[in-house]
Amino acid sequence: xxxxxxxxxxxxxxxxxxxxxxxxxxxxxxxxxxxxxxxxxxxxxxxxxxxxxxxxxxxxxxxxxxxxxxxxxxxxxxxxxxxxxxxxxxxxxxxxxxxxxxxxxxxxxxxxxxxxxxxxxxxxxxxxxxxxxxxxxxxxxxxxxxxxxxxxxxxxxxxxxxxxxxxxxxxxxxxxxxxxxxxxxxxxxxxxxxxxxxxxxxxxxxxxxxxxxxxxxxxxxxxxxxxxxxxxxxxxxxxxxxxxxxxxxxxxxxxxxxxxxxxxxxxxxxxxxxxxxxxxxxxxxxxxxxxxxxxxxxxxxxxxxxxxxxxxxxxxxxxxxxxxxxxxxxxxxxxxxxxxxxxxxxxxxxxxxxxxxxxxxxxxxxxxxxxxxxxxxxxxxxxxxxxxxxxxxxxxxxxxxxxxxxxxxxxxxxxxxxxxxxxxxxxxxxxxxxxxxxxxxxxxxxxxxxxxxxxxxxxxxxxxxxxxxxxxxxxxxxxxxxxxxxxxxxxxxxxxxxxxxxxxxxxxxxxxxxxxxxxxxxxxxxxxxxxxxxxxxxxxxxxxxxxxxxxxxxxxxxxxxxxxxxxxxxxxxxxxxxxxxxxxxxxxxxxxxxxxxxxx
Amino acid sequence: xxxxxxxxxxxxxxxxxxxxxxxxxxxxxxxxxxxxxxxxxxxxxxxxxxxxxxxxxxxxxxxxxxxxxxxxxxxxxxxxxxxxxxxxxxxxxxxxxxxxxxxxxxxxxxxxxxxxxxxxxxxxxxxxxxxxxxxxxxxxxxxxxxxxxxxxxxxxxxxxxxxx
Numbered sequence: 001x002x003x004x005x006x007x008x009x010x011x012x013x014x015x016x017x018x019x020x021x022x023x024x025x026x027x028x029x030x031x032x033x034x035x036x037x038x039x040x041x042x043x044x045x046x047x048x049x050x051x052x053x054x055x056x057x058x059x060x061x062x063x064x065x066x067x068x069x070x071x072x073x074x075x076x077x078x079x080x081x082x083x084x085x086x087x088x089x090x091x092x093x094x095x096x097x098x099x100x101x102x103x104x105x106x107x108x109x110x111x112x113x114x115x116x117x118x119x120x121x122x123x124x125x126x127x128x129x130x131x132x133x134x135x136x137x138x139x140x141x142x143x144x145x146x147x148x149x150x151x152x153x154x155x156x157x158x159x160x161x162x163x164x165x166x167x168x169x170x171x172x173x174x175x176x177x178x179x180x181x182x183x184x185x186x187x188x189x190x191x192x193x194x195x196x197x198x199x200x201x202x203x204x205x206x207x208x209x210x211x212x213x214x215x216x217x218x219x220x221x222x223x224x225x226x227x228x229x230x231x232x233x234x235x236x237x238x239x240x241x242x243x244x245x246x247x248x249x250x251x252x253x254x255x256x257x258x259x260x261x262x263x264x265x266x267x268x269x270x271x272x273x274x275x276x277x278x279x280x281x282x283x284x285x286x287x288x289x290x291x292x293x294x295x296x297x298x299x300x301x302x303x304x305x306x307x308x309x310x311x312x313x314x315x316x317x318x319x320x321x322x323x324x325x326x327x328x329x330x331x332x333x334x335x336x337x338x339x340x341x342x343x344x345x346x347x348x349x350x351x352x353x354x355x356x357x358x359x360x361x362x363x364x365x366x367x368x369x370x371x372x373x374x375x376x377x378x379x380x381x382x383x384x385x386x387x388x389x390x391x392x393x394x395x396x397x398x399x400x401x402x403x404x405x406x407x408x409x410x411x412x413x414x415x416x417x418x419x420x421x422x423x424x425x426x427x428x429x430x431x432x433x434x435x436x437x438x439x440x441x442x443x444x445x446x447x448x449x450x451x452x453x454x455x456x457x458x459x460x461x462x463x464x465x466x467x468x469x470x471x472x473x474x475x476x477x478x479x480x481x482x483x484x485x486x487x488x489x490x491x492x493x494x495x496x497x498x499x500x501x502x503x504x505x506x507x508x509x510x511x512x513x514x515x516x517x518x519x520x521x522x523x524x525x526x527x528x529x530x531x532x533x534x535x536x537x538x539x540x541x542x543x544x545x546x547x548x549x550x551x552x553x554x555x556x557x558x559x560x561x562x563x564x565x566x567x568x569x570x571x572x573x574x575x576x577x578x579x580x581x582x583x584x585x586x587x588x589x590x591x592x593x594x595x596x597x598x599x600x
Numbered sequence: 601x602x603x604x605x606x607x608x609x610x611x612x613x614x615x616x617x618x619x620x621x622x623x624x625x626x627x628x629x630x631x632x633x634x635x636x637x638x639x640x641x642x643x644x645x646x647x648x649x650x651x652x653x654x655x656x657x658x659x660x661x662x663x664x665x666x667x668x669x670x671x672x673x674x675x676x677x678x679x680x681x682x683x684x685x686x687x688x689x690x691x692x693x694x695x696x697x698x699x700x701x702x703x704x705x706x707x708x709x710x711x712x713x714x715x716x717x718x719x720x721x722x723x724x725x726x727x728x729x730x731x732x733x734x735x736x737x738x739x740x741x742x743x744x745x746x747x748x749x750x751x752x753x754x755x756x757x758x759x760x761x762x763x764x
Contacts (some may be wrong), residue, residue, distance in 0.1 A: 078677050079677060085762055108663065123706045123708045124708055124710065126668070126707075126708065127667075127668055127678075127680055127708065127709070128710075129667070130667055131667065133678075134665075286680045300670075400636070440741070442659065444659060444663075445756065446663070446717050446760075447716035447717055447720075447760050449714055449715045449716060449717070451710075452710075452712065452714075452715040452717065452718070453663060453664045453667075453717065454717075455663040455664070455717075456663065456717075457663065457664045458658070458659040458663060458741070459662075460740060460741045462627060521621075589677060
């Protein structure tokens with residue numbers, strides 16, 4: 001590529017963005033301002049609150065049916081494409097799964113490539129990625145693009161040139177530690193979480209200095225207070241102090257050191273409270289018999305001070321997990337009226353099938369209801385204790401080793417996985433991509449070997465009895481915990497949603513459709529079949545006065561591994577679904593970005 | 601790990617391989633099937649009931665191997681379909697690759713010789729994949745299987761016990 005040209009194009013692109021920004025302003029102020037500009041999409045979830053909402057209105061309920069493909073771009077990579085592109089000024093930044101290529105595309109020239117970055121990574125990392133070699137996207141801040149590579153390297157690239165500014169290794173892939181999550185830039189720090197809960201990796205979130213890449217703080221999911229950054233008195237759970245070394249006390253011996261609780265989902269941030277929020281994943285192993293205790297703080301919502309990392313409050317949703325219900329899904333921060341009172345809430349749709357609404361300042365649990373009626377492992381969540389009321393029939397712990405506990409809903413995939421929901425302040429509703437899959441779960445003995453799978457269970461997955469759809473796209477009222485409407489989908493909805501001010505909501509399907517629906521009713525307004533199944537997140541931006549909608553397609557991820565080859569078996573659930581066909585009849589691998597707009 | 605350590609480790613694991621194989625062989629010999637079937641590492645009854653080692657192989661495969669080699673041994677873009685490979689790949693070669701790993705350009709099979717979750721059950725995993733390869737069992741979890749024998753439980757205890 002002619003070097004001179006790249007520089008001039010990108011310099012122009014960025015000049016437009018930064019022209020009015022004083023240099024003393026921190027990256028966070030820049031970002032916070034940029035995030036308010038609906039023409040751009042500057043962070044993975046659109047904004048710090050993770051709402052995936054856009055104020056753009058050019059594409060509306062009436063004209064969305066006319067949507068056309070404006071341009072497309074192939075990433076040249078097979079396998080699952082999660083996450084989505086960023087748009088900053090005239091540039092779009094697109095990422096790919098392993099080898100984690102990043103492209104800077106010029107929006108003034110239908111996506112001409114300005115620069116490309118492809119890290120050299122040891123392919124040994126591939127076999128230690130549990131659920132495909134996905135990557136959930138890059139972050140922007142301080143004139144840099146941050147990429148969290150599969151081999152755990154966090155690299156800062158000059159947004160104009162793609163040149164490496166700094167690079168730091170976050171973990172050790174030879175011990176099964178990998179990187180899949182999107183970073184989040186908060187003030188003068190870049191935050192990332194780790195992956196590897198199926199390899200006995202201990203979870204942590206690390207904040208790196210945005211200028212140098214030096215670690216500022218590390219908050220572990222388990223361990224002594226000095227590791228978890230907890231204060232025995234000031235850090236609370238359900239309103240009570242957590243006590244000394246709460247990240248050790250509920251584990252047998254040293255098991256917390258290989259305890260999992262990885263942090264591979266999304267991070268959100270409330271600038272007023274100065275708190276960052278994220279969830280921790282499953283405790284290792286999947287065999288609950290081998291790790292007695294509550295296994296704190298796996299399966300937990302964390303609220304940490306953005307500057308120091310100190311935990312303000314925690315809430316463990318699924319103590320002593322028996323089903324692999326990771327708690328990593330996004331935390332959406334909104335203000336809503338609950339019980340006649342305006343509350344600053346955090347809304348979270350957990351893998352375990354419950355939609356939680358908490359006070360995000362204090363961690364008080366306000367609402368916890370099933371967002372899929374088929375959920376059966378627990379009858380309810382006790383709002384006073386925060387504990388789920390478990391149903392013994394579906395307890396794999398009660399079943400024991402080498403026993404197949406049958407008909408558990410949801411499956412380990414969760415009623416919803418990492419694919420993020422959207423929130424519209426206009427309707428006050430959440431738009432949630434969900435899975436409707438149940439499972440049989442058989443735990444068995446495993447031994448820990450560093451860098452080797454530490455799973456300890458085998459699963460069969462199938463649709464619930466009497467159902468023939470594996471997913472739903474729902475609208476949820478978080479103030480009452482009720483489903484407003486629900487669109488059945490033949491396969492799990494594994495794509496992040498987008499809500500817009502014009503009352504149009506977008507999502508993708510595993511067969512590859514991009515769909516637009518009415519935010520009030522769920523009525524389908526438009527669909528288009530992209531080249532491969534969609535597990536990426538839809539976003540929107542405008543450029544040159546024209547609104548665009550963009551989505552990555554490229555089947556894969558956990559859904560791709562478990563489903564691309566088709567769910568089969570002699571399970572009753574499947575027997576009831578004669579019409580069920582393998583996903584491979586609908587779609588094939590391949591990463592493509594498709595950008596939509598109205599005809600001019 | 602140093603080579604010497606690794607060899608010691610392998611020797612220990614091979615010991616448990618033999619231990620865990622023994623009951624399977626005994627079962628096959630006492631089941632009175634023709635000698636041609638005796639050479640097969642799995643047993644599938646007329647009602648589809650599979651022997652314990654084959655069922656266990658199904659479980660262990662789907663815990664340790666399937667993210668690269670695909671569900672039911674069907675392969676993926678990273679790992680070959682072992683249900684196909686075993687049509688031509690001899691058992692000794694299969695074992696060698698599992699123990700020592702293999703590099704094929706960007707594609708890398710890790711060495712699993714020190715992974716107890718694989719090596720304690722490698723014959724079971726082989727039996728399962730061979731049954732898939734021969735078309736003796738279909739996709740998904742075998743619906744019916746024999747109970748875990750006391751010998752299998754004891755062998756597991758011995759082999760996995762050495763991991764702790």
